[in-house]
Amino acid sequence: MKRDFSRQSFLPANSEAMLASIKVGVIGLCGGGSHIVQQLAHVGVLNYVVLDPDGMDKSNLNRLVGGTHEDASTGSLKANISQRVILGVNPHASVEYISGKWQDAQLSLRDCTVIFGCVDSIVEREQIERFCRRFLVHYIDIGMDVLRFEDSCRIVGQVAMSSPGWCCLRCMAIVTDETLKQEAQRYGAAGPKPQVVWPNGVLASTAIGLFMQLVCPWHKASSGFAYLEYNGNDSTVRPSPRAEYAMLIPCQHYHTADIGDPFFDLTLLAAA
Amino acid sequence: MVLARHPAKPPPGANTCSTPKGTKMKLMFKMHWALRRAILEDLQRPHEFAFERVGFIACHAAEIKGGMLILAASYQGVADENYLRDKSVGAKINGAALRAALQTSLDHEAGMFHVHLHEHMGQPIPSATDRRESRKFIPDFFNVTPNLPHGTVILSEDNAVGHCWLGSASEPAIFNQIIFCGAPLQLIDVRI
Numbered sequence: 090m091k092r093d094f095s096r097q098s099f100l101p102a103n104s105e106a107m108l109a110s111i112k113v114g115v116i117g118l119c120g121g122g123s124h125i126v127q128q129l130a131h132v133g134v135l136n137y138v139v140l141d142p143d144g145m146d147k148s149n150l151n152r153l154v155g156g157t158h159e160d161a162s163t164g165s166l167k168a169n170i171s172q173r174v175i176l177g178v179n180p181h182a183s184v185e186y187i188s189g190k191w192q193d194a195q196l197s198l199r200d201c202t203v204i205f206g207c208v209d210s211i212v213e214r215e216q217i218e219r220f221c222r223r224f225l226v227h228y229i230d231i232g233m234d235v236l237r238f239e240d241s242c243r244i245v246g247q248v249a250m251s252s253p254g255w256c257c258l259r260c261m262a263i264v265t266d267e268t269l270k271q272e273a274q275r276y277g278a279a280g281p282k283p284q285v286v287w288p289n290g291v292l293a294s295t296a297i298g299l300f301m302q303l304v305c306p307w308h309k310a311s312s313g314f315a316y317l318e319y320n321g322n323d324s325t326v327r328p329s330p331r332a333e334y335a336m337l338i339p340c341q342h343y344h345t346a347d348i349g350d351p352f353f354d355l356t357l358l359a360a361a
Numbered sequence: 362m363v364l365a366r367h368p369a370k371p372p373p374g375a376n377t378c379s380t381p382k383g384t385k386m387k388l389m390f391k392m393h394w395a396l397r398r399a400i401l402e403d404l405q406r407p408h409e410f411a412f413e414r415v416g417f418i419a420c421h422a423a424e425i426k427g428g429m430l431i432l433a434a435s436y437q438g439v440a441d442e443n444y445l446r447d448k449s450v451g452a453k454i455n456g457a458a459l460r461a462a463l464q465t466s467l468d469h470e471a472g473m474f475h476v477h478l479h480e481h482m483g484q485p486i487p488s489a490t491d492r493r494e495s496r497k498f499i500p501d502f503f504n505v506t507p508n509l510p511h512g513t514v515i516l517s518e519d520n521a522v523g524h525c526w527l528g529s530a531s532e533p534a535i536f537n538q539i540i541f542c543g544a545p546l547q548l549i550d551v552r553i
Contacts, residue, residue, distance in 0.1 A: 107548060110548050196426045197426050199425045253543075303544055358527075
């Protein structure tokens, strides 16, 4: 059965071909990544590499879209669940699913056009962004947290798009030496962070909106940069005030000439 | 080195690339929009007597699954004084221009891709002259940086095509996919 995209016909005429040609990577396939994967499949993306080292457990059932009670009981690999979700929508999609660390699958990620990062740690965000800058990949990051106060909680989150030549996560102050230090000090002591399905859904949908505007722009305001903040208590998503300041200064953290694999040797590749 | 003023149809079966052992390779080329814009601005400048301008893109590379990724890093235009008078072709450059590009390749350990512009919309098609002349000088780059790919890129006003050499003696292969990253993003599946 051929897909019918008539309901997204407001997108540019070449959108279907574009979505069929690009390759998208999704790193982290639980609360955020499972939403991302599902929506990418629905909009018509056909080439994927999806990565998560873990299997599903019962604590994931509150937010892993596409995961079933049986998956949680048997410990199905999250990468397998994502593949199943994608192929359920697009049986002809090409899905490379990797149940392992993304750092061990770099060859599969280098030719991605866009990578979504749905990871918990700040240090991993920075590593993914560094990787993306080196191979001219657009990086879209999502993350949420629940801040506890004495008598209440606040749900917060962010969606950030970092593209070569634009502001990076350090420019946006999502990654700072201080946040990295705090994270290192907390390592192993905090227990599981709260994660729930509805903020992940909002953040993932917002990220997919940025992705679609990047690859199939339906309005003129197109940018390779975005930093949006989610306030789960007010149910709002707003441009971060930090974004305004970040845009004023050219990124000093990445240089456009620092690209490619410095150890690449064509003679070895050609001999393979 | 000379460049034709009018493109011609390429030979059939040109869109293939394989290693000396015959393994098929995917070739992907990526460039940032800002660099593309800078290149176009330079190439569109009129010259005192040459019909068109040419330049070189310094590139780095990386292995990808089943192929190679070529990443455009910077652009080096050809200085005005390095063009030669020849009314039979669009542009002819002298040895100094070529030596400057070879030096950049050596200094920055970069693959060098000769670039020029076909001033029209849509897929540019390399002319017979483009193909013939590039074979004369692209292999020279392997004398200074044999570990990187070298080749040619032709830009049009909204599209591009490129050829890549894997070695001085290899047949050039066409890029399967060209991506201009930025906003909006442009992806070209080359179908020549």
